[in-house]
Amino acid sequence: MNAVRGFSMAVIVAALAVPQAAAAELPEPVRAMIDAAISSGDEGKVRIVAELARTTNPSDIAEIDAIVATFEANVAARKAAEAEARQAALREADLFDNWSGKGELGGFRATGNSSNTGLTAGLTVDRQGIAWRHRLTGRVDYQRANGTTTREQFLARYEPNVNVSDNFYVYALAQYERDRFQGFSGRYAISGGMGYQALKGEDVQLSVKAGPAYRVTEFIDGREESRIAGLVALDFDWNITERLKLTQDTNAVAETGGSAVAIIDSRNTSIDLITGLDATIAKSLKARFSYAVEYDSNPPPGAVQTDTLSRVTLIYDF
Structure with missing residues (x-):
């Protein structure tokens, strides 16, 4: 028995002496x-x-x-x-730093007050600061055939805005339009109000804004109207894939593919709806198809209420 105990103790001591793995x-x-x-x-x-x-x-x-x-x-x-x-x-940064932009060139097909095909060109420049953003936009749709101009639409817009919180901002807007085929030689609008960024995800962004507006319209027959109005607008962007983007943006954000804006007064309500689809071709080059509906509830005599514009363009970012 003592021999067995001695053997067991020897085994235990030997086991303890072996280094652990x-x-x-x-x-x-x-x-x-x-x-x-x-x-x-x-x-x-x-x-x-x-x-x-x-x-x-x-x-x-x-x-x-x-x-x-x-x-x-x-x-x-x-x-x-x-x-x-x-x-x-x-x-x-000084005043001339941090500007970026995009140029757009292509063709359009119009129906409504004129039915024709022509050239479209646009330019948007944007300056982003810590709280402020400035955006300037210009667009021309033009067509001339047999010595006669059949489409001549101009748009110029300036919008500054400033962030007041993570989701809210204050905007201002000054806009000029000219479209003789819709019955006015000049239409000027200024507006200011509040905007709200409802969604700002990586792939989906949505903002809305509203505020009072003042609009002056110069008609081609020499009349002029000045009215207090209100502006309601929506801005939506959806990156469907890395190369495909659906846009439905506000008028104040200058047609980055689409827009939805309504200027409402007691006599005439104007609604612009522009929906676009952007496809990336290269790093700074995109192709865009957009469809626009322009509605005036009380157009000048001889003009119809609704115009549509289909555009196919190339966009270069710089």
Whole structure:
């Protein structure tokens, strides 16, 4: 019996004397795969690769989590530094800095007060500050055949706005239109009011705005009307895919594809609806198809209430 006890104690002592196996390290191929994803800078790719590594190496989850946590901390720090650099650049910019824009050229097909096909051109420039934004827009639709002008529509617009909170902003608007075939040689409108950013996701954005307006219309027969009005507008953008975008934007945001705006007074209500579909061709080049409905509830004598415009254009961002 003593011999048995002696043997058991010897076995226990020997077992305690054997060094414990070191904790397993993440296999080199797995670590290389995670490092490659991190090197790409693609956060989505890192998350996918890390999840696969956790599934196939459950004993190394803690190490994988530590690697991902370090990557995410570095990304957050970089984004914060970039945001601060952008804010500093905006604060130090002068009047001629931070402007961007887009030029548009193509053709249109009109029905309503005129039925023809012609050329359309547009230009939008935009300056974004810390709280302020300025946007200027111009557009021309023109057609001439056999020495006679059959379509001549001009639009010029300026809109500044300022953010007052994360979701609310104050806007102002000054606009000029000319369309002899709709019965006016000049139509001027000014407006100001509040806007609300209802949705501002990565793929879907929606804002609405409303305010009082004052409009002066100069008719081709020499008459002139001045009226107090109200403006209601909607701005919607939906990135369907990386290369395809549906837009339904406010008049004050100058047809980035579509618009919906109503100017309402006691005598004549004007509604502009423009829906567009943008397809990216290259980094700075897009193709656009848009369909516009322009409605005046009380048009001048001889004019009809509704005009439509179908446009196919190329847009260059700069």
